[in-house]
Amino acid sequence: MNFDPDPEQQLIAETARAFAERELAPKAADRDRTHAFPEAEMRRLGALGLLGVTVPAALGGSEAGPIALALAVREVARADASVAVTMSVTNMVAEIIATCGTDDARRAHLPRLCSGEAVAGAFALSEAQAGSDPRAMTTTVERAPQTAAGGAGYLIRGNKLWTTSGDRAGVLIVAARHGASMGGLGYSAFVIGAPAPGLTAGKREWKMGQRGSSTMALHFDEVAVPASALLSGEGEGLRVALAGLGSGRIGIAALSIGIAQAALAVALAHVRERRQFGVPLADQQAIRFHLADSATGIEAAWLSTMHAAWRKQQGLSFVRQACQAKLLASERAVEICDRAVQMLGGYGYTREFPVERHYRDVRVTTLYEGTSEIQRLVIARELLRESRAGRAPSPI
Numbered sequence: 001m002n003f004d005p006d007p008e009q010q011l012i013a014e015t016a017r018a019f020a021e022r023e024l025a026p027k028a029a030d031r032d033r034t035h036a037f038p039e040a041e042m043r044r045l046g047a048l049g050l051l052g053v054t055v056p057a058a059l060g061g062s063e064a065g066p067i068a069l070a071l072a073v074r075e076v077a078r079a080d081a082s083v084a085v086t087m088s089v090t091n092m093v094a095e096i097i098a099t100c101g102t103d104d105a106r107r108a109h110l111p112r113l114c115s116g117e118a119v120a121g122a123f124a125l126s127e128a129q130a131g132s133d134p135r136a137m138t139t140t141v142e143r144a145p146q147t148a149a150g151g152a153g154y155l156i157r158g159n160k161l162w163t164t165s166g167d168r169a170g171v172l173i174v175a176a177r178h179g180a181s182m183g184g185l186g187y188s189a190f191v192i193g194a195p196a197p198g199l200t201a202g203k204r205e206w207k208m209g210q211r212g213s214s215t216m217a218l219h220f221d222e223v224a225v226p227a228s229a230l231l232s233g234e235g236e237g238l239r240v241a242l243a244g245l246g247s248g249r250i251g252i253a254a255l256s257i258g259i260a261q262a263a264l265a266v267a268l269a270h271v272r273e274r275r276q277f278g279v280p281l282a283d284q285q286a287i288r289f290h291l292a293d294s295a296t297g298i299e300a301a302w303l304s305t306m307h308a309a310w311r312k313q314q315g316l317s318f319v320r321q322a323c324q325a326k327l328l329a330s331e332r333a334v335e336i337c338d339r340a341v342q343m344l345g346g347y348g349y350t351r352e353f354p355v356e357r358h359y360r361d362v363r364v365t366t367l368y369e370g371t372s373e374i375q376r377l378v379i380a381r382e383l384l385r386e387s388r389a390g391r392a393p394s395p396i
Contacts, residue, residue: 003043003306005071012064013071020079027098028080032357035204037168038212039084039119045076045087048117055162059098059106060114066309069294069318070254075300077258078265082212085368086120088251091175093121094242096231098319104228105191109171118170120192123248124160124218124242131162132374134187136236141176141188143225153226154190160218162368163239167201167214170194174220175237175246189239190229190373198223209360225263228286249322250312250368253305253329255297260333263340263358264294270353290339297332299324302368305329320382323383327375330365337362355389 005013016230023041031038034105045051053069054067062068071089094113097105112118130136139158155177161308166172175189192199202217268291271281281287306322340355341348348355366372383393 003067003310005067006340008064009068009071010049011258012053012062013075014194016050016072017078018074018076019044019050020076020083024076024079024083027168028082028212029351029354030300030359031082032209032361033082033211033232035211037165037214038080038086039168039194041083042086042090043116045083046114050076050087051090051206052098052110052114052117053091054095055110055114057096058229060111060212061094061098062114063315066250067306067310070250070259070305070309073251073254074261077255078209078262080212081255081259081358082210084103084255085210085213085252088166088248088255089123090121090169092244092251093123093169095171095247096123096169096224097242099243100231100236100240102228102230104226105231108228108335109191109193113171116180118193120165122163122165122169122172122218123173123244124163124166126162127158134241137177137187139174139176139220140179141190142179150262151176154188154229154296156190156220156223156225158220159235160220162215163201163211163218164215164368165218166218168255169309172199173231173240174216175241176220178235182234184189184223185294186235187241188234189231189240190225191231192223192225196223196225207364209345209363211359214284226324227285232279235344245369246322247312248307249375250308250318252365252369253322253325254299256329256333256362257301257343258292259358260298260301260329260336263337263355263362264298265290266353266355267291267343268359269342270347288341291345294336294339297336300327301329301332320379320386321369323378323382327372327379330362331372333365 049062052061054062057063075090092154127137142155144155178186198221200219205215271287274281304325308318308325311318337359347353
């Protein structure tokens, strides 16, 4: 098993790194302060082929695979986590449409999404009483005899919360519970082009971190969608959603690691320069322990992330590995950013140094795309399933 990037993956990573250093990093602090959404930057990412990294070239994507996507997300997150999460979710939405969408849906949405014309993709799943438990959702879908697009279709009613890019996305995926006209049981998922009649966004949430990423509620007031908007098939909504989350967790793991790397880089530069008791902080044993623990955590998390991405790229099961990568990377990244603030002392608590922003940005990584607690539940479930099947958990 070789985790060294091949030439195409290396090119994707270098493209993302150059763009991030040139166009994202200089604006990251100001974006955090003003909550400015990175619309121009998202369009530029599309032009660079970084919004459909796993999507087939015939559908408008880069067809570079999950490893390349993880590399790109990590590079962008080192510069600006707000842009990285917007990019990661957009790639997830594009992959779901490419994998589960009808031919009409692919033709209608993927070229716009991958090129940056649609700006971003959004994934509307969570609700007030349906966060970690999507089966508790109350948003409903009913069959409709006619839609604005013509032909038999569906009507969606309800409310979603915590939708990343919900007010900016030109393409959205929404999951809904079947209403009476569909038997009242099960769930389906649909792709919607925005704006759409009946679809409105609520106020933007005022968040601790990742402030350049817009997050808000969405209201669906009899939003009409054509039959071609159905993803995979009726009753397949949760399967579609959970498959998307499985892939998205690799992206969030890579994002977490990028933030941690950025925080460690600031801490390294500071402890080399800052002197206490007549010597650089870097000569203090306690500081060296902090540095060693941070570097070890980053490398372990990155290997776990690459393992999950590699399994996905090979067509192997990767649910457990993606959850393990997301759990390890997000929790270690929070610790590493906390440690960076500690190494900078009072300076780390001010906006004069970016570790304060990294600390706020990283905290949500243990929450979105499934909390750490949910990751542990899924990991244990998969381990028990493998054990019942007579398969021992295999190391990398």
